[in-house]
Amino acid sequence: MRIISGAVAGLPEGYYGRVTHYRQRVFVEQLGWRLQVHDGCETDQFDRADTVYVMVEDDAGNIAGCARLLQTTQPYLLSEIFPQLLNGLAPPRDASVWELSRFAAMDFNARAATPLAQFSHSATALLMRSAVACAAERGAQRLITVSPVGIERLIRRLGLQAHRAGPPIIVDGQAIFACWIEVGGGI
């Protein structure tokens, strides 16, 4: 497995299309999230020139996981769409805080099936650690996620220091929440 990361302009040719197609397969086809899809790719207003993507590619060349990093000094998912997940706290706008979203490591070659399948295969730990490291390289001291609640269990299993920002809410039948992750804490 190998990690590919960077903003759109720095990704190898074709990888932006591949990661957004992978997101469509995971979040729309498999998880049933109601997201914008164009030409088989899932994108939204937060896929910008400054957005950083982290991908895991398996030995056969398939995308096996993805994550998206956004600076909180610019509009981000939590600040614009789900500020209520912060339990009354104003959304951070701080160069040392980055948002982690669209995190998934779903193996389409394995038998599917648990509610944790989004996070269940061997690429998960590599992807999470790589996303944290990638954010740290860009000055992040903390990450804030908007994710299904299952990610909290994953983060704990990986030994990362994390705690939730508030109670989950139900969106499209799935419990999502915001979670703080300390960069450098336990990686």
Place this chain on the structure above:
Amino acid sequence: MNSRGHWSSRGELASLAVSPDGYVRLTVAAFRAIRLAHLLSELDADANPPPSRASGACLASIKGYTEWTSQTRPALSLGWDWRIATGAGQVRYQRDGEVRSNVMLVDARRRDLGALATAVLLCAAIDILDWETAVDHFISNRYACNLSNLTVTENRSSL
């Protein structure tokens, strides 16, 4: 609701606030004064059922998680995993692992007890909370499956 905290007419505990790091800080006594309500529970699919040598029967592990919250502003949020334990002809829910929360417990001088001590104290508090009945009721209704035959054997008092 216990009134050891300072409750406003809107039901807010005056001393509660979200810190910039996202934690809600409060003392153990203040935490115990707050009633937690069941928010949701889910089953985990059993991807790896344990092997069974019994013929005609298979003992599958049943696990899940549960989420609880307070009616305070800001809200306290606690979640933990559970599993259904069997033994001696009885079936009951057991907490499985530590509590995940947005709570940081502090001492009387408002100093953090730390994540580890907070987790230990929250686990102790959860273990005297009658959460099993609410989870069983929610899971039984949501999944309408054989869990409806479960009986919760421990009769515990709520926080």
